[in-house]
Amino acid sequence: MDNIILYVIIALVVLIVLSAFVTVQQGTVGVTTIFGKYNRILTPGLNFKIPIIEKVFKRISIQNRSVELEFQAITIDQANVYFKAMLLYSVYNQEEETIKNVAFKFMDERSFMQALVRTIEGSIRGFVATKRQSEVLGLRRDITEHVKEQIDLTLEQWGFHLLDLQMNDITFDEAIMRSMAQVVASNNLKAAAENEGQALLITKTKAAEADGNAIKIAAEAERQAAQLRGKGVALFREEVAKGMSLAAREMQQANMDTSVILFSMWVEGIKNFAENGKGNVIFLDGSSEGMEKTMKQLMGLNQMMGPDNMQFKK
Template sequence: MDIASLIPIIIALFFLAISYTTIKQGHVGVMTVFGRYRGVLSPGFNWVAPWVSVDKISIQNHTAELSFQAITLDQANVYFGCTLICSIRDSHEETIQKAHYSFASHRDLLTSISRLLEDETRTYVATKRQAEMIGISQDVVHQIKQNLAAKIENWGYAIHDLRYNNITFDDVVKNSMARVVAAVNERDAAVNEGEALLIRKIKEAEANGAFIKINAEAEKLAWKLKGQGLSDFREEVAKGIHHAVEELQSAGVDPNYMLFFMYTETLKHIAEHAKAGQTIFVNHDPNAPHGIMEAMSAFYKVQSPSARVNVSNG
């Protein structure tokens, strides 16, 4: 085979070698012919004409770490640190075309998104006071994220996550906030301590009142039982005397001897339980026992008619 016949084969192989391109997973290829858009290539092995230019762009997530400063309504400096995650919105050809031609480079894209995020955050912070910026709620983050997403949607991109992970203030502001928090905590502690003391005093008063009530009821019951016992004792004594009188009468003995016996037992009891130095004067007149029995008989007749006894005049 001569060289002339090999030239077409070599040319064909050369065109085949330069007419294919490989697109990595997570990327797409944008075809242009002499600078004009012609379509999108999917990931994998693709055949293209030699005069077709292919630009590869990533459809994976892009992360940007941002740090910036904002000023509140009361002129306090707030320093933010946040993380932004974004990517091409979808794999549709129109979306890919927007994402490819909106910016000259990926760096320009992240710069534009970062500036938009800073502007949205500063606009929000400018309407709030320093005390309100101690913590940004998720509702506020969602609002800023929505405003930012609506603007970059025209570029073919979407925001997947936005987190404010570091919010700091000037040292003077932080010291002031620390004093305010300490004062609030001290006030809350004093309020809680006062409420606890009040509750303790109320409980002590309730317990003391309950104790006094129970003690009074117990004392009342004790006096009632004591009176009932004394009444029962006297009733039993009266029954005993009455029974003794009946026994003496049935035995033919003068019942007045029982009164005299009670008199002598009383003297005996007094002598046994009296204190040292005390003196009992007893009438030793021969007629004294008779007079004593008459006096006692008359006393019982007046005090307890039911317990009367017959008194002999002999």
């Protein structure tokens, strides 16, 4: 009997000694209480605690945690928006006050998760309720920033910190999705038509510019050609006048009548008409009066054109 009691006492002592040691896994911390009141924090590794009276109240993970969310919101124009999001959060830090908040703010992990999810959903719903359906898809980043601003302070009071919130999917009712697809398709067609119109306008403009440049080049070429023709005619007339003047001086020195030059010009003119004229009949006044009249006209022309303003004597 005495041996049995001794064995029992030894077993109790062993159990008490063993219960004085507790192991805390890496990535977690332990929170102990004495008679239900917070006592201290146990760090990762082997820790000693007061047997029987000191108990490990909770083990808290200080690693990053993630949770997926699915919820619905309504826009200001009464469109249903469905969100799928991924939330990444962790314990704010390992300070004693922070760990105490994590350990004692909520009754259990389920209560904390429910409060966290409802807080985020409420923040997003409040933001979406001020926006139109057509704006929501373009505000993915704004929604994330709004949620972070709204719940960071609340989470810090609970001992947590929001690391990231990703909006993985934003959808609408099927009818709205179809109408949005039609809007996108019509906008694409409009853009294509505008691009085609711009391309046609550019093509027409370039063609008009090319035609205008061609006309300018042709006009410039014609102007230069006309100038050259004019210069050629002027040089021809100058050379003719010089030749007539020289011939007239030589005939005057020889005491000959200079009217012979005009008569020669008259004969050459008739010959040219006959050789190059396209008509079949040439009417000439061969009378002495007609010839005299023609000679006077040629003499007057010679008087106007002569470079030395010479006068031919009949």
